Amino acid sequence: MKYVLITALLIIILLGLFTCPQRQPLQPQEGYQVVRVVDGDTFICNVAGEDSRVRLIGIDTPESVHPNKEVEHFGLEASDFLKQLLKGQSVLLDYDQANSASNHKDRYGRILAYAYRASDSLFINAEIIRQGYGHAYTRYPFRHLEEFLKYERDARMQGVGLWAEMEDTPPTVADSVIVYFSGKGKKFHRENCRYTTDKSIPIPRSEAISKGMEPCKVCKP
């Protein structure tokens, strides 16, 4: 009898673990079929018979279809790159603890996820940054942040994708890059850093350095 009780208890605990909403939802082993790519960091896949929009975590690619913005330079290339990666493919989704409070959705109702190509386990979010088709998005914390920043630095160094177009610019480019600071404090940031606000002031990086300011440790501008 005691044995039965313990077994029952174990089953309840295990069920609890697997159905806990904080954890990632169960997904078919073969993954979710990709329906179409929306832009460089968003695609639609079929989840339980419904088209669901997925926004890839931790990357920022140039806009290509935003209704209120002009097509940004490179936006179409980024979008084509994702199409090339995902056309006719299925993906497995993984989630980040950082988004569990919003049930892994953003304010537009898109699923926030890391995507892995089912056929070969290619880590899609990472691949976009590695090939230079997007930046690491540092405004919000996520568990692959350090890794993505490293891929971005490598892609810049190798001059691939988006970074290839900067080939002809002089090596001092890093100094003329625009950075942002809040007006107080000693740190300066990238535009998409979580510490950059609408009130932040843009200045050239070289000017920030000459004023004795230091690069933020989170966004590493």
Ligand SMILES: [Zn+2]
């Ligand atoms: Zn920063």
